[in-house]
Every structure is written in structure tokens, then in C-alpha cells.
Amino acid sequence: MIPKEWVDLVKDGLKYSYAPYSGIKVSALAITPDGKVYRGVNVENSSLGLTVCAERVAIFNAVANGERKIKTIVLTSSLDEPIYPCGACLQVMSEFGVEEVIIIHGDKIIRHDFRELFPRPFNWRKEENREK
Ligand SMILES: [Zn+2]
Secondary structure: OOOHHHHHHHHHHHHOOOOOOOOOOOEEEEEEOOOOOEEOOOOOEEEEEEEEEEHHHHHHHHHHHOOOOOOEEEEEOOOOOOOOOHHHHHHHHHHHOOEEEEEEEOOEEEEEHHHHOOOOOOOOOOOOOOOO
16 A cells, blocks of 8 residues: 555646647656655657656656655556656666655556666766765
């Protein structure tokens, strides 16, 4: 089980998605180890390449509020099948130590260990040099 608040918050976020090109609304939560929740939605752009996914918006929102560790990502979309994070988002998740990705699809809750989704992130910095 996950907190009902997470399910409600992530589903509620779909209404803030800005997706006039794809029509695919995506909402995500970035949750810190102490339980703080930051939401993001996908933000598309007419140049398409500037589009940013909901997961990265949620993580950047957390970072902009002083967070440096994200434990869990919760994700949902308007698609009629479960949505999975893209490679760019997985790489950004790895930067902040995400441990679990939870996909909400209707009443279904699909949980994945982060390493199962992204076993070998790119990481050129030594652990001891990492900003804490
Ligand atoms: Zn993405």
C-alpha cells in the first residue's frame, strides 16, 4: 500500500499538465526520505525538443526547494496503459538517489525497484565528491 494522499495528489496533477501537442497528460510526485512531496507535470513546447517530462519537473521542483535526495517517484498519465519514465528521467532520478518508481494506472499500483528499471546509470563522479 502507498498513502492515498499520493494517489490523489498525482491524479489531481493531470489537470495542470500542459500538453497541447501530444495530448498526453502526465503527472509525477518526487517524494523525499522524510516524506515531503513535490509535484510536477509535463510541460510541452511548440519546438517539441524543449518539452520537459513530469518526473523531471517534480524533481527540479524538489531541488529548487532545497532537497538533494529523492526516495520515491510516483507517476501517472492520461494514457490507457501504464506509463514508464523515459531514459532522460531515469538518468535524472539516479542523480538524486531514487529507490522506487510507483506507477499509478486507474486502480492499479505498479511498484518497481529503481535499479530494476535502470541498472547502470551514467555516473562519472566518485561517490565521495558528490554533493550531499
Ligand atoms: Zn521523461
